[in-house]
Amino acid sequence: MPFATSNFLVPNGTFIVVLLAFIIVLGVIAKFVLPVLNAALTERQEQIRGELAAADQAKADAEEADATRRTELEQARNQARDIVAGANATAESTKAAAVVEAQAMHDRIVASAEAEVAVARQAAVEEVTAKVGAIVLAAAERVIGREINAADHQDLINEAIAAVRTETSGAAAGGAR
Amino acid sequence: MGPVSGLYGIDISVGDHVQRKLFGLTINVDIVWATCIAGLIVIILGLVLRAKATSGVPGKFQLLWEMAVGAVQTQVEDSIGPRGAKIVPLALTLFIFIFTCNLFEVLSIGSKLEWLPAPTSDINLPLAMALFVIVLVHRAAIKNRGAGGYLKHYVAQPFPPKLFFVNAFMNVVEEIVKPVTLTLRLFGNLFAGGLMLSLLAALVIWKLGPAPIGAALSVPFTVLWKLFDMAIGAIQAFIFALLTILYFDTAMAEEHH
Numbered sequence: 001m002p003f004a005t006s007n008f009l010v011p012n013g014t015f016i017v018v019l020l021a022f023i024i025v026l027g028v029i030a031k032f033v034l035p036v037l038n039a040a041l042t043e044r045q046e047q048i049r050g051e052l053a054a055a056d057q058a059k060a061d062a063e064e065a066d067a068t069r070r071t072e073l074e075q076a077r078n079q080a081r082d083i084v085a086g087a088n089a090t091a092e093s094t095k096a097a098a099v100v101e102a103q104a105m106h107d108r109i110v111a112s113a114e115a116e117v118a119v120a121r122q123a124a125v126e127e128v129t130a131k132v133g134a135i136v137l138a139a140a141e142r143v144i145g146r147e148i149n150a151a152d153h154q155d156l157i158n159e160a161i162a163a164v165r166t167e168t169s170g171a172a173a174g175g176a177r
Numbered sequence: 178m179g180p181v182s183g184l185y186g187i188d189i190s191v192g193d194h195v196q197r198k199l200f201g202l203t204i205n206v207d208i209v210w211a212t213c214i215a216g217l218i219v220i221i222l223g224l225v226l227r228a229k230a231t232s233g234v235p236g237k238f239q240l241l242w243e244m245a246v247g248a249v250q251t252q253v254e255d256s257i258g259p260r261g262a263k264i265v266p267l268a269l270t271l272f273i274f275i276f277t278c279n280l281f282e283v284l285s286i287g288s289k290l291e292w293l294p295a296p297t298s299d300i301n302l303p304l305a306m307a308l309f310v311i312v313l314v315h316r317a318a319i320k321n322r323g324a325g326g327y328l329k330h331y332v333a334q335p336f337p338p339k340l341f342f343v344n345a346f347m348n349v350v351e352e353i354v355k356p357v358t359l360t361l362r363l364f365g366n367l368f369a370g371g372l373m374l375s376l377l378a379a380l381v382i383w384k385l386g387p388a389p390i391g392a393a394l395s396v397p398f399t400v401l402w403k404l405f406d407m408a409i410g411a412i413q414a415f416i417f418a419l420l421t422i423l424y425f426d427t428a429m430a431e432e433h434h
Contacts, residue, residue: 007192008191008192008299008300008368009300010300011300011301011304012202012203012204012205012301013199013200013202013203013204014203014204014205014208014209014299014301014302015301015304015305016202016305017204017209017212018208018209018212018296018301018302018305019305019306019308019309021209021212021213021216022212022216022270022274022302022305022306022309023309024216024220025216025219025220025270025274026266026267026270026274028220028223028224029219029220029223029266029269029270029273030266030267030270032223032224032227033223033224033226033227034246034265034266034269036226036227036230037226037227037230037239037242037243037246038246039230039232040230040231040232040235040239041232041243041246043232044232044233047232
């Protein structure tokens with residue numbers, strides 16, 4: 001086996017050419033490709049960061065709006081409670097006033113009724129008294145016109161008194177009613 | 178190089194290239210054009226991205242790029258920190274370019290000369306990239322520590338200064354070995370991959386009587402191997418880029434006294 005003029009472990013002129021080729025490839029990648037790719041990557045990171053910040057902002061806004069809404073709702077509730085309480089108080093006072101007024105009216109009516117009763121009674125008594133006078137007069141005439149009889153007089157007197165009682169009790173009952 | 182073996186009736190040769198002389202230098206023309214095609218593919222992919230890149234919702238193509246860039250950036254920031262941002266383009270280009278080169282091996286059929294050999298299966302491209310990286314690593318180390326600090330670094334660690342000669346020996350060996358291993362790891366994996374394809378192709382001549390057993394086995398084995406080879410290509414591209422980052426990390430590290 002003759003030893004070859006070249007050995008596959010020994011470099012030759014190819015070395016220079018492929019070195020140049022590699023450096024050209026490296027130059028193109030380093031100068032023209034990677035900067036563009038890195039710019040795109042950086043820009044995307046910025047975009048994502050911006051979007052995240054915007055999302056955080058939106059979340060904060062939403063939370064703030066929610067808090068405002070809650071506060072307003074609470075205020076509205078308190079206001080409603082106050083209004084209902086006020087209405088209840090008004091109703092209570094109105095009711096109390098009505099009761100007082102009604103009581104007063106009732107008292108007034110009762111008082112005037114009692115006064116009327118008293119007047120009527122007075123009138124009845126006076127009328128009865130007048131009638132009793134006439135009866136007594138008539139009774140006295142009868143007594144005078146007849147023979148005096150104690151027992152007969154006693155009967156007449158009782159009769160007269162009963163008549164008066166009937167009159168007055170009837171008048172009193174009518175007045176009380 | 179000549180045939181490895183004629184013992185089994187097959188003639189597998191390695192390191193064959195279409196060669197031309199240019200200014201007294203031997204040029205492996207097939208490797209040059211394969212390198213240029215791989216480079217053009219990477220450049221076109223890059224320029225398409227440049228035209229289509231959007232800060233909006235990225236397409237699948239842009240997403241792929243972003244994943245690669247993101248992975249490299251994470252790796253760089255984890256090991257070097259923000260100062261390492263400058264080497265992201267280098268590490269990224271290394272990964273994508275080497276991966277593209279390595280994928281060419283899928284097109285290989287195991288013949289003596291390939292139309293489109295994986296450029297990384299030739300020693301020149303891995304060596305060129307490894308030396309390029311190592312030169313930049315040393316430049317970064319000098320920038321970081323100053324010329325005096327850079328030289329002092331060779332003798333001052335890892336052992337106490339009394340053992341400076343041991344330190345110097347270990348460090349010099351380490352610095353020499355770095356580009357060598359970087360080169361040979363990539364080259365060896367891809368070269369072996371091509372060799373494996375040649376062996377699988379040669380399997381076709383294996384017959385038991387009239388039964389073409391080798392031919393029947395060759396196809397599924399080749400398919401399996403190519404799937405495996407794609408994984409190797411990705412892993413080697415990743416390792417090359419990762420080691421580049423780690424070498425820069427060592428060079429740019431703060432001094433710990």
